[in-house]
Amino acid sequence: MGAKNVCLMTDKTLSQLPPVRVVMDSLVRNGINFQVYDEVRVEPTDSSFMDAIEFAKKGAFDAYVAVGGGSTMDTCKAANLYASSPNSEFLDYVNAPIGKGKPVLVPLRPLIAVPTTSGTGSETTGVAIFDYEHLKVKTGIASRAIKPTLGLVDPLHTLHMPGQVVANSGFDVLCHALESYTALPYHMRSPCPSNPIMRPAYQGSNPISDIWAVHALRIVAKYLKRAVRNPDDLEARSNMHLASAFAGIGFGNAGVHLCHGMSYPISGLVKTYKAKDYNVDHPLVVKKIPHGLSVVLTSPAVFTFTAQMFPERHLETAEILGADTRTTKRQDAGPVLADTLRKLLFDLNVDNGLAAIGYSKADIPALVKGTLPQERVTKLAPRPQSEEDLSALFEASMKLY
Amino acid sequence: MGAKNVCLMTDKTLSQLPPVRVVMDSLVRNGINFQVYDEVRVEPTDSSFMDAIEFAKKGAFDAYVAVGGGSTMDTCKAANLYASSPNSEFLDYVNAPIGKGKPVLVPLRPLIAVPTTSGTGSETTGVAIFDYEHLKVKTGIASRAIKPTLGLVDPLHTLHMPGQVVANSGFDVLCHALESYTALPYHMRSPCPSNPIMRPAYQGSNPISDIWAVHALRIVAKYLKRAVRNPDDLEARSNMHLASAFAGIGFGNAGVHLCHGMSYPISGLVKTYKAKDYNVDHPLVVKKIPHGLSVVLTSPAVFTFTAQMFPERHLETAEILGADTRTTKRQDAGPVLADTLRKLLFDLNVDNGLAAIGYSKADIPALVKGTLPQERVTKLAPRPQSEEDLSALFEASMKLY
Numbered sequence: 001m002g003a004k005n006v007c008l009m010t011d012k013t014l015s016q017l018p019p020v021r022v023v024m025d026s027l028v029r030n031g032i033n034f035q036v037y038d039e040v041r042v043e044p045t046d047s048s049f050m051d052a053i054e055f056a057k058k059g060a061f062d063a064y065v066a067v068g069g070g071s072t073m074d075t076c077k078a079a080n081l082y083a084s085s086p087n088s089e090f091l092d093y094v095n096a097p098i099g100k101g102k103p104v105l106v107p108l109r110p111l112i113a114v115p116t117t118s119g120t121g122s123e124t125t126g127v128a129i130f131d132y133e134h135l136k137v138k139t140g141i142a143s144r145a146i147k148p149t150l151g152l153v154d155p156l157h158t159l160h161m162p163g164q165v166v167a168n169s170g171f172d173v174l175c176h177a178l179e180s181y182t183a184l185p186y187h188m189r190s191p192c193p194s195n196p197i198m199r200p201a202y203q204g205s206n207p208i209s210d211i212w213a214v215h216a217l218r219i220v221a222k223y224l225k226r227a228v229r230n231p232d233d234l235e236a237r238s239n240m241h242l243a244s245a246f247a248g249i250g251f252g253n254a255g256v257h258l259c260h261g262m263s264y265p266i267s268g269l270v271k272t273y274k275a276k277d278y279n280v281d282h283p284l285v286v287k288k289i290p291h292g293l294s295v296v297l298t299s300p301a302v303f304t305f306t307a308q309m310f311p312e313r314h315l316e317t318a319e320i321l322g323a324d325t326r327t328t329k330r331q332d333a334g335p336v337l338a339d340t341l342r343k344l345l346f347d348l349n350v351d352n353g354l355a356a357i358g359y360s361k362a363d364i365p366a367l368v369k370g371t372l373p374q375e376r377v378t379k380l381a382p383r384p385q386s387e388e389d390l391s392a393l394f395e396a397s398m399k400l401y
Numbered sequence: 402m403g404a405k406n407v408c409l410m411t412d413k414t415l416s417q418l419p420p421v422r423v424v425m426d427s428l429v430r431n432g433i434n435f436q437v438y439d440e441v442r443v444e445p446t447d448s449s450f451m452d453a454i455e456f457a458k459k460g461a462f463d464a465y466v467a468v469g470g471g472s473t474m475d476t477c478k479a480a481n482l483y484a485s486s487p488n489s490e491f492l493d494y495v496n497a498p499i500g501k502g503k504p505v506l507v508p509l510r511p512l513i514a515v516p517t518t519s520g521t522g523s524e525t526t527g528v529a530i531f532d533y534e535h536l537k538v539k540t541g542i543a544s545r546a547i548k549p550t551l552g553l554v555d556p557l558h559t560l561h562m563p564g565q566v567v568a569n570s571g572f573d574v575l576c577h578a579l580e581s582y583t584a585l586p587y588h589m590r591s592p593c594p595s596n597p598i599m600r601p602a603y604q605g606s607n608p609i610s611d612i613w614a615v616h617a618l619r620i621v622a623k624y625l626k627r628a629v630r631n632p633d634d635l636e637a638r639s640n641m642h643l644a645s646a647f648a649g650i651g652f653g654n655a656g657v658h659l660c661h662g663m664s665y666p667i668s669g670l671v672k673t674y675k676a677k678d679y680n681v682d683h684p685l686v687v688k689k690i691p692h693g694l695s696v697v698l699t700s701p702a703v704f705t706f707t708a709q710m711f712p713e714r715h716l717e718t719a720e721i722l723g724a725d726t727r728t729t730k731r732q733d734a735g736p737v738l739a740d741t742l743r744k745l746l747f748d749l750n751v752d753n754g755l756a757a758i759g760y761s762k763a764d765i766p767a768l769v770k771g772t773l774p775q776e777r778v779t780k781l782a783p784r785p786q787s788e789e790d791l792s793a794l795f796e797a798s799m800k801l802y
Contacts, residue, residue: 207643215612
């Protein structure tokens with residue numbers, strides 16, 4: 001790439017670990033100047049994005065390397081974007097209606113993404129997600145232009161992950177696959193664009209994204225438990241690392257829907273939760289719940305709700321996840337998939353629903369209110385939802401077992 | 402793309418059919434100048450390539466549209482390449498050792514590929530195959546640079562295909578999938594390149610190409626017979642059209658091996674064969690056998706031979722193609738897959754082996770000799786082959802049932 005002045009982005013914890021050291025050694029050995037930005041915030045916000053953007057602008061870098069999970073890769077995408085477009089306001093490229101959703105017309109610098117968790121698939125997508133603190137809502141930037149130039153999907157980088165992190169990241173993969181496979185098909189979205197090229201990145205399920213979703217799901221079914229159980233199971237962790245990238249290619253070209261749409265208020269509003277095994281250093285973090293957990297807790301309710309639209313697809317995923325569906329009736333597709341998911345979550349010792357992470361029935365109106373602005377994803381659900389439907393979904397997710 | 406002067410390439414037969422008319426109508430309606438080249442030769446040669454290249458050079462086109470099967474798309478790739486590199490000799494970019502195998506460093510014009518057969522997958526690959534008449538050998542040009550900018554995979558374009566053409570094209574898909582899935586894994590090829598970026602396009606099987614191969618195979622298992630039987634079965638023909646593209650993405654990034662390597666002399670040396678259902682107008686064509694047929698006739702022998710290297714993969718493909726493999730021993734993987742293939746070929750009324758298309762035992766030395774220069778693909782077979790091995794494979798392919 002001919003880079004002479006590289007920005008290496010990571011977080012404080014990783015900056016001391018082998019994945020970052022390998023990159024630094026390689027840059028030094030090849031005589032390439034670089035600066036390290038290790039202030040990436042887990043679950044980034046507009047102000048943490050802004051801090052990274054300032055760093056990028058000052059550094060006048062000609063290439064970026066992001067080493068970390070989704071938070072790091074997303075922060076680096078934003079830094080690259082705004083440093084390449086220095087006269088833009090922050091909200092210019094943020095998704096409407098919160099931001100202006102302007103198309104990205106400037107050329108960006110090369111970005112090499114090195115994922116160290118197996119969940120986000122951010123190395124394959126043109127999406128960068130953050131908390132917009134002012135409105136207490138998750139939103140993001142979505143443009144093919146911010147997709148990393150190259151992803152280095154190296155399973156050795158996942159051996160450091162504690163089991164709980166593997167599980168929660170794996171749930172993100174699971175839901176990326178399930179949601180993109182059951183999303184509204186691209187030809188049923190409305191309004192129908194005048195030309196296929198005008199479809200958004202989240203264009204609905206399609207024959208290409210289906211392949212990635214189903215394949216990622218097969219890997220999750222075969223390897224997630226093994227990867228959680230044993231940090232040295234290189235076969236299982238390698239496969240989960242690939243599954244994360246594969247599911248990313250799938251949902252990055254199809255979209256996600258209700259589990260993700262509902263997860264944003266779940267992680268944004270939670271009051272008391274200390275995630276096990278996460279080493280976090282900013283004060284708000286005791287209030288944060290891991291993204292994958294916030295996504296998966298509603299999955300039994302969500303797929304019970306959506307299955308009436310595409311029961312065959314729901315049954316197919318239940319079968320891949322281990323259910324015996326030979327005699328299942330189509331109208332039972334939702335409950336069968338939900339039971340299969342509950343069993344998986346129970347086996348992996350997941351918190352027993354939203355109640356177990358600090359929510360009660362009184363919080364449901366706020367959770368529903370926080371879901372409504374997530375239209376960009378929720379409208380990709382195969383079945384439209386009223387506020388009452390959302391209420392019922394949150395209520396059904398309070399207790400899983 | 403801002404094109405103002407487009408080259409539309411097709412063959413004589415298709416030039417009168419709807420797929421080409423649709424493109425012409427669209428160009429006219431949008432006020433874009435274009436010229437039609439309909440002299441594409443089925444199973445192109447160096448001189449037919451050269452003719453198309455001359456046309457492209459004279460026309461000074463700023464974009465290309467290829468409407469047809471692999472012959473048309475490959476011819477158009479070559480025309481675009483040499484018109485963009487007017488000072489190159491024809492052999493400069495042809496694969497070594499026949500040509501010089503130079504890397505393509507010039508920028509090419511956009512090429513839109515519209516496949517009208519469901520076999521080649523050429524719309525997804527950076528390969529253009531032709532007969533080098535002087536040496537009576539198939540060779541080609543292989544470079545990511547000649548990969549089409551865009552493929553329009555429209556199943557309506559396949560409804561005109563006679564059943565026999567669907568079958569033969571489908572065999573090409575079948576073998577693309579089987580060969581790329583059983584090809585030597587990318588990390589076992591030698592010599593090992595100094596850097597992953599130096600891997601050739603035919604880099605060996607890998608986790609990405611595997612997904613496409615297996616998925617294409619599942620489609621073939623489910624839809625090939627239906628697509629052959631009934632020209633109006635839009636679901637079956639749509640799926641086979643996607644399978645062709647999917648298998649193309651797979652083998653285009655992994656490679657093929659013995660069935661393809663051995664097919665080149667089979668189609669090059671055949672003396673008397675008039676393909677059913679093919680409308681062909683050049684004098685040599687009675688000597689031509691459809692590419693997919695020349696590929697599939699050796700498949701039972703080939704996979705019996707290769708299965709001892711990766712028996713699990715061979716068994717898995719047999720199962721996808723309908724075999725009950727629950728009690729099959731690993732050492733029987735080859736024969737079981739071969740029997741499954743024979744059954745499929747018999748059901749589709751395929752000629753009974755090389756003998757049925759005009760070969761006898763006396764031709765085997767020439768067939769072996771014609772296979773030896775196909776090292777670029779044959780060395781991707783999971784098991785190395787001596788000349789005696791190749792002889793035995795041709796002999797075992799004389800009669801299938």
